[in-house]
């Protein structure tokens with residue numbers, strides 16, 4: 001069963017809280033907002049290129065990675081999903 005936005009956020013929040021060894025998420029949080037922001041821009045560009053040239057399946061994968069990095073930024077800023085949803 002694949003995970004959804006809420007399940008991934010809960011998983012990442014738990015990683016941020018418990019800081020398990022080897023977690024890429026913990027390393028990204030430790031690198032800080034500047035590095036997370038650069039990764040978001042990179043992933044957004046990959047979404048664009050995949051959508052324009054690489055097809056739906058590749059675009060879906062790149063979109064999932066962009067969502068992951070957006071969630072890391074949310075955790076870095078202590079933003080819960082509800083803090084974002086209320087702007088929708």
Ligand SMILES: N=c1c2ncn([C@@H]3O[C@H](COP(=O)(O)OP(=O)(O)OP(=O)(O)O)[C@@H](O)[C@H]3O)c2ncn1[C@@H]1O[C@H](COP(=O)(O)O)[C@@H](O)[C@H]1O
Pocket residue numbers: 011012015022023024025026039064065068069
């Ligand atoms: N869903 C993701 C996920 N999507 C993307 N990424 C990261 O984003 C990278 C994709 O970026 P690129 O394609 O640019 O790969 P890259 O050039 O090697 O990127 P860099 O690692 O150099 O930044 C992947 O290599 C991962 O490091 C993710 N890392 C983790 N998760 C999930 O997050 C959860 C927690 O992961 P850990 O914190 O590592 O335990 C697990 O369920 C993981 O499956």
